[in-house]
Amino acid sequence: MTNEPTPKKISVFASLEMAVTFMSLTAITVLIGAWCPQEAVVGREKVFEAFAPDVAKFLIKYGVSDIFHSPWFLFLIAMLTLNMVAVSFQRVFPKVKLLKQVMPFLKGRQIENMPVARKIYLGNYSSSAAMSFVVNELAKRKFTVKVDDQSLTAESGKYGRLAATITHIGLLTLLAGVTVTSWTGYSGFQPVLLGETMSMSGSQHSKLWIGKLPTWGVRVDSTRRENYPSGEPKQWYSNLSIVDEKGKVLKQGEISVNNPLSYDGTDIYQSSWGIDAVEVSFNGHPQRMQVQPMGKRYAAFLPLDQSTVFIFSVLDTTAPMRVFAKRPDWEAPKLISELKPGESVTLGTVKLKFDRVIPVSGLQYKNDPGLVTVYIAFAFIMVGVMLAAIPHRHIWVSVEDRSGNEDDPDRTLQLGAVEDPDATLKLNNVADPDVTLKLSATEDPDVTLKLNATHEPTETPARIEATHEPAGTYLFIGGKSLKAKTGFEKLIDKLVESLSQQIGPQAPPAVTAAKSEPKSFNDRLAETLENSPASHDEKLVAAGADAHSGDS
Amino acid sequence: MSDFQLALTNTAGISSVMSFWVFVASNGLRGKKELLLKIASGVLIVGFLSLTIAIVARGVEAQRFPLSNLYESLLWFAWATMGGYLWIARAYGIKQLGWLASLTAATFFLYGSWLPSSQHEIQPLVPALVSYWRQIHVPPLIVSYAMLFLSGLAALLQLFAAGRRKTLAVAVTTIVLAVSAIGLGTFTEIAVHWLQLLFVGSSLVGVVVAFKLLNQFDASKVNAKLAETYDDVSYRCIAIGFPLLTIGIITGGLWANHAWGSYWSWDPKESMALVTWLGYAAYIHLRIHRDMKPEKLAVVAVVGLLLTLLTYLGFNSLGFGGLHSYGQFK
Numbered sequence: 001m002t003n004e005p006t007p008k009k010i011s012v013f014a015s016l017e018m019a020v021t022f023m024s025l026t027a028i029t030v031l032i033g034a035w036c037p038q039e040a041v042v043g044r045e046k047v048f049e050a051f052a053p054d055v056a057k058f059l060i061k062y063g064v065s066d067i068f069h070s071p072w073f074l075f076l077i078a079m080l081t082l083n084m085v086a087v088s089f090q091r092v093f094p095k096v097k098l099l100k101q102v103m104p105f106l107k108g109r110q111i112e113n114m115p116v117a118r119k120i121y122l123g124n125y126s127s128s129a130a131m132s133f134v135v136n137e138l139a140k141r142k143f144t145v146k147v148d149d150q151s152l153t154a155e156s157g158k159y160g161r162l163a164a165t166i167t168h169i170g171l172l173t174l175l176a177g178v179t180v181t182s183w184t185g186y187s188g189f190q191p192v193l194l195g196e197t198m199s200m201s202g203s204q205h206s207k208l209w210i211g212k213l214p215t216w217g218v219r220v221d222s223t224r225r226e227n228y229p230s231g232e233p234k235q236w237y238s239n240l241s242i243v244d245e246k247g248k249v250l251k252q253g254e255i256s257v258n259n260p261l262s263y264d265g266t267d268i269y270q271s272s273w274g275i276d277a278v279e280v281s282f283n284g285h286p287q288r289m290q291v292q293p294m295g296k297r298y299a300a301f302l303p304l305d306q307s308t309v310f311i312f313s314v315l316d317t318t319a320p321m322r323v324f325a326k327r328p329d330w331e332a333p334k335l336i337s338e339l340k341p342g343e344s345v346t347l348g349t350v351k352l353k354f355d356r357v358i359p360v361s362g363l364q365y366k367n368d369p370g371l372v373t374v375y376i377a378f379a380f381i382m383v384g385v386m387l388a389a390i391p392h393r394h395i396w397v398s399v400e401d402r403s404g405n406e407d408d409p410d411r412t413l414q415l416g417a418v419e420d421p422d423a424t425l426k427l428n429n430v431a432d433p434d435v436t437l438k439l440s441a442t443e444d445p446d447v448t449l450k451l452n453a454t455h456e457p458t459e460t461p462a463r464i465e466a467t468h469e470p471a472g473t474y475l476f477i478g479g480k481s482l483k484a485k486t487g488f489e490k491l492i493d494k495l496v497e498s499l500s501q502q503i504g505p506q507a508p509p510a511v512t513a514a515k516s517e518p519k520s521f522n523d524r525l526a527e528t529l530e531n532s533p534a535s536h537d538e539k540l541v542a543a544g545a546d547a548h549s550g551d552s
Numbered sequence: 553m554s555d556f557q558l559a560l561t562n563t564a565g566i567s568s569v570m571s572f573w574v575f576v577a578s579n580g581l582r583g584k585k586e587l588l589l590k591i592a593s594g595v596l597i598v599g600f601l602s603l604t605i606a607i608v609a610r611g612v613e614a615q616r617f618p619l620s621n622l623y624e625s626l627l628w629f630a631w632a633t634m635g636g637y638l639w640i641a642r643a644y645g646i647k648q649l650g651w652l653a654s655l656t657a658a659t660f661f662l663y664g665s666w667l668p669s670s671q672h673e674i675q676p677l678v679p680a681l682v683s684y685w686r687q688i689h690v691p692p693l694i695v696s697y698a699m700l701f702l703s704g705l706a707a708l709l710q711l712f713a714a715g716r717r718k719t720l721a722v723a724v725t726t727i728v729l730a731v732s733a734i735g736l737g738t739f740t741e742i743a744v745h746w747l748q749l750l751f752v753g754s755s756l757v758g759v760v761v762a763f764k765l766l767n768q769f770d771a772s773k774v775n776a777k778l779a780e781t782y783d784d785v786s787y788r789c790i791a792i793g794f795p796l797l798t799i800g801i802i803t804g805g806l807w808a809n810h811a812w813g814s815y816w817s818w819d820p821k822e823s824m825a826l827v828t829w830l831g832y833a834a835y836i837h838l839r840i841h842r843d844m845k846p847e848k849l850a851v852v853a854v855v856g857l858l859l860t861l862l863t864y865l866g867f868n869s870l871g872f873g874g875l876h877s878y879g880q881f882k
């Protein structure tokens with residue numbers, strides 16, 4: 001690939017308009033998905049909880065409550081992917097080549113046209129000293145500097161250019177990883193009682209497209225909760241055994257929230273914890289009672305007769321069980337007894353023994369073959385977006401002699417070259433953009449003229465600036481930065497300032513300017529023309545002489 | 553909360569209010585402008601430093617990373633807003649953002665101080681939050697929210713400097729309505745559906761009207777140089793905030809995968825962060841169009857601010873549920 005790439009036809013999918021449109025549509029869709037409870041995440045009941053029945057039915061019917069599985073959402077992702085692939089190959093990846101691009105050395109006149117440009121009069125100061133000063137300053141600011149005799153180029157933040165490429169590679173990799181996962185991976189959840197074994201196929205699991213679920217199961221050998229002194233849960237633990245169909249233990253380990261157990265590519269997580277039941281015996285007859293969460297605790301209710309209810313309240317697997325009795329005529333339930341596991345109490349004719357608590361461990365499992373790919377993608381995306389924050393900066397410097405020679409092309413000002421496209425120049429009704437001001441006719445060859453044109457809608461008075469530019473050596477410095485422009489301008493200004501200090505106070509002011517009063521442009525021009533020597537038949541030439549006289 | 557910590561936090565809160573007024577006064581009293589600006593910045597620096605110490609003290613007292621509930625995150629947000637502004641002011645030599653930044657910090661302090669005292673107290677962590685991932689995941693997000701907020705504020709100043717006074721008025725009204733929705737959602741019992749409607753409705757109408765009004769402007773009030781600077785500041789804040797948001801979202805995914813075995817579960821807050829992320833991705837790509845008018849981008853940055861607000865505070869206060877409801881206290 002040595003020759004220049006020929007301009008290719010840009011595919012319709014490679015447009016930025018399309019990217020922004022689809023990003024916005026996706027954002028709106030995800031926003032709706034964030035607002036409406038999603039069946040796939042929290043279950044259909046939540047949709048009915050959150051909305052009136054009619055609204056809920058409507059949302060379910062049109063797929064709003066399962067928006068991330070809707071054809072519309074898949075369509076958006078597909079379009080974004082297509083768009084990104086097309087753009088990446090046509091516009092983004094080719095930019096990597098720009099890294100090798102060499103900055104050409106520029107002349108003062110070109111530098112002056114840069115978005116940021118300054119000119120310093122060097123006077124008697126040695127031009128090579130000025131150059132090496134600038135080189136040093138730029139190197140200090142982490143610029144890569146190339147010097148060629150009397151000019152230099154400097155560049156920084158070049159690797160910021162890789163931002164788009166790296167980010168988009170990351171995004172495409174992410175999509176690939178997610179696709180692998182959704183086709184070949186599985187995950188699920190199952191609350192498992194102490195001592196019981198969970199099988200993947202018997203639990204609530206995601207649909208598997210390719211491959212099959214493992215046949216081994218997970219047994220909960222023990223499980224407990226650790227509390228803060230206040231009784232708030234701090235951590236949940238479960239000791240698990242991986243067992244095969246014949247009951248043989250393949251692996252054992254303890255898990256807690258944030259610390260899973262891995263076996264055969266599948267990770268098993270502690271995702272919730274609760275108490276399912278308490279076991280008590282009445283006169284030696286064991287009985288299991290389901291409990292319900294009540295605040296921080298769990299409670300079981302046992303009606304004794306028409307009016308009296310026994311309440312058994314437990315906090316976790318080890319703390320004592322509280323036994324209350326409740327009657328309608330009592331204001332609050334009465335605490336009858338507190339029993340540790342294994343203890344008993346005699347209540348009238350009944351001997352009540354607290355055998356144990358049956359906890360339930362909420363196990364989440366997943367097998368995610370695309371995970372490594374996704375993690376690599378994450379790394380790319382993070383690096384890419386960080387690179388995007390780096391501004392890519394170019395600086396050019398050139399030291400040149402300005403002889404003051406009349407034939408110097410730099411002494412001609414093109415009136416057509418006004419930066420503001422909305423501005424028009426009115427020179428006594430001459431509106432020809434190609435009008436050129438020739439300064440050759442002025443008495444002082446060192447005068448250059450700068451015209452600020454009238455901005456049509458604003459009618460701000462135009463100013464005529466005459467600049468006295470003594471013949472001599474100048475250092476031109478200028479450059480561009482698409483990002484952080486203001487910071488870049490400050491950088492250049494600081495550099496110019498320190499160079500000016502270096503040159504010292506004895507040097508004559510590099511540039512002197514006389515600004516006219518902000519009269520209207522036409523008045524000013526008329527005045528100028530009146531004062532100008534009649535011998536000059538050209539309409540415009542005298543302006544410089546007048547302004548210059550105001551200079552001294 | 554110890555008295556030391558309380559005193560420092562209050563100092564920071566009062567500093568933000570004071571610097572706001574001094575910044576405002578500096579615009580009124582032209583003659584003393586420079587002096588007043590110096591004082592305002594000084595006061596803000598004092599506030600920033602006290603808040604820094606207050607946050608560290610809170611961490612020491614709680615013996616954990618002090619970023620685990622809504623109140624603590626508000627302190628971080630105010631801290632990042634103040635710090636972010638001070639950095640911008642230094643790098644860009646601009647001062648007008650000052651009063652907006654102090655106003656924002658002061659508002660967040662006030663919001664935080666109105667929260668029930670249970671939020672102010674140092675509380676134990678729920679199991680899901682006991683992890684070193686917490687300090688990797690949350691700070692980038694809060695700091696990114698602050699930077700993205702500052703970008704929206706700079707965009708408002710851009711609109712002002714570009715003479716787009718009508719668009720500005722609409723944008724400010726929209727933000728005020730959105731903030732009100734969040735305030736009402738936090739401190740009153742008004743049905744959340746109405747508040748959601750207030751937030752989303754006013755944002756939609758406001759943004760459309762703001763765009764429509766962009767071509768009405770007063771050319772005599774245009775300060776092109778200033779407009780360019782604020783445009784640049786707004787972009788710069790996004791250039792810093794966006795990577796932080798990305799890192800926050802991704803590390804959240806890593807944590808979730810570590811803790812629950814799934815890096816993405818379409819939890820409402822996750823989804824909302826993704827919306828915000830896509831919004832700023834759109835902004836960045838609009839920037840790549842060189843011909844996009846800075847005023848339009850400023851309105852997009854205001855949209856971003858609204859999305860950021862919705863992600864950060866809208867979720868708990870406007871009744872979206874999900875995993876991330878630790879900040880909830882009602």
Ligand code: HEM
Pocket residue numbers: 014015016019080081083084087091092095160161163164167168171384385388833836837840
């Ligand atoms: C979906 C379709 C997308 C398309 C068509 C697209 C297109 C582009 C193009 C053309 C560029 C400019 C490259 C250059 O001039 O150097 C770019 C830059 C970039 N894109 Fe995308 N993009 C897409 C999605 C995304 C997404 C979702 C992100 C998420 C973060 C993203 C992040 C970036 C970044 C960080 C840059 C670099 C910006 C900079 O240098 O300031 N892109 N994109």
